[in-house]
Amino acid sequence: MENRRTFIKKSSLVAAGIGLGLERAFAQETIIKKNALPKWKGFNVLDFFNPDPQKARPQTPEEHFKWMQDWGFDFVRIPIAYPSYLKFDRTRNIRPEEVRQIDSEATDRIEQLVYTAQKYGHHVSLNLHRAPGYCINAGFHEPYNIWTDQEAEDDFCFHWEFWAKKFKNQSSKNLSFDLLNEPSWRDDMNDQFGAKTILPGDVYFKLVAAAKKAIQSVNPKRLIIADGNQVGTKVTPELIPLKVAQSCRGYAPGIISHYKAPWVFKDMSNIPEVKWPGQVGDQYLSRKMLEDIYAPWIALKNQGIGVHCGECGCYNKTPHAVFLAWFGDVIDILSSNGIGFALWEFSGSFGILNSGREDVDYEDFHGQKLDRKLLNLIQKA
Numbered sequence: 001m002e003n004r005r006t007f008i009k010k011s012s013l014v015a016a017g018i019g020l021g022l023e024r025a026f027a028q029e030t031i032i033k034k035n036a037l038p039k040w041k042g043f044n045v046l047d048f049f050n051p052d053p054q055k056a057r058p059q060t061p062e063e064h065f066k067w068m069q070d071w072g073f074d075f076v077r078i079p080i081a082y083p084s085y086l087k088f089d090r091t092r093n094i095r096p097e098e099v100r101q102i103d104s105e106a107t108d109r110i111e112q113l114v115y116t117a118q119k120y121g122h123h124v125s126l127n128l129h130r131a132p133g134y135c136i137n138a139g140f141h142e143p144y145n146i147w148t149d150q151e152a153e154d155d156f157c158f159h160w161e162f163w164a165k166k167f168k169n170q171s172s173k174n175l176s177f178d179l180l181n182e183p184s185w186r187d188d189m190n191d192q193f194g195a196k197t198i199l200p201g202d203v204y205f206k207l208v209a210a211a212k213k214a215i216q217s218v219n220p221k222r223l224i225i226a227d228g229n230q231v232g233t234k235v236t237p238e239l240i241p242l243k244v245a246q247s248c249r250g251y252a253p254g255i256i257s258h259y260k261a262p263w264v265f266k267d268m269s270n271i272p273e274v275k276w277p278g279q280v281g282d283q284y285l286s287r288k289m290l291e292d293i294y295a296p297w298i299a300l301k302n303q304g305i306g307v308h309c310g311e312c313g314c315y316n317k318t319p320h321a322v323f324l325a326w327f328g329d330v331i332d333i334l335s336s337n338g339i340g341f342a343l344w345e346f347s348g349s350f351g352i353l354n355s356g357r358e359d360v361d362y363e364d365f366h367g368q369k370l371d372r373k374l375l376n377l378i379q380k381a
Helices: 004-026 061-072 103-117 152-166 200-216 237-242 287-304 320-336 373-379
Strands: 043-044 077-083 125-129 175-177 223-227 247-248 278-280 283-286 306-312 341-343 364-367 367-369
Touching: 043 283, 043 373, 061 103, 077 103, 103 125, 103 152, 125 152, 152 175, 152 200, 200 223, 200 237, 223 306, 247 287, 287 306, 287 320, 306 320, 320 341, 320 373
Parallel strands: 043 077, 043 341, 077 125, 125 175, 175 223, 223 247, 247 306, 306 341
Antiparallel strands: 278 283, 364 367
């Protein structure tokens, strides 16, 4: 069996040539190969998104999954903060020795959420949005760094092996594991505005390979998805030898998708007016920009690696007309190339329900505020 160094060397050779290969594949526009993943369309639900269960959102009502099904959707992604299902003293920071203290009552609730979504025909993708030693979001102090500390990697694998055992008999047609939300190399793991740069490919490879081994020791057929590098935005050629699917994002350009989002913009006084297409600040925003962004992802899909867009959408401060014009292009590019997507989120500031936009004529739907124009847009994809 190859040792890790030999495997990494081969992966690097693949990586060196893959950029050119991706470009060539994309250039052959007349050859559109079938995606290795189904073109799932659906939503993220955030029941276990907060690391503190006392601050969690209300449980997603079962009827929401039925509405998704009725509207033609078939995919639910569940981003999970691992501390939400642990037992430890929350009056202080978590300690490394507490990271494996599973709260079975909490994990049973996650299991029930999975089964409820599947009851209505949805493929469910479990995602560690916060994993031991890493999260793209602040708000919780990690006891170590997943990219530099072996203990963190070992604990990461422990958690995925736990979920693999819990869902051992589930078919990959119904369930997939999305390993780690939006990996990046960060100087400060607990600084929301810290450096977010590209992660060395061999470092990311090491983590994914270890998690894949742990999961497939329980179920060799489990479908595994790895988010793109640099917070989900970049294809990771180093992972191709592992034959895991890859997940992109539908947020570019951020000035559109996260316009006036307080966790992104500290100073709201000098944000330029947004439009689509058009000049915004020092850049011209257009469909061509999006085509260039998704070209490597389409090429990756054409090379036989499954591709899905695990998160997409727009914060509620972007003018609705601008949002729909931009998002229509995003969804059209993805969908026309056989790539599915999951809106962040179903109900909330990015969602089709109760988004809190001030410029939408909402439709009353069973007591919920429905953005019918957005629903119609994504139904057509």
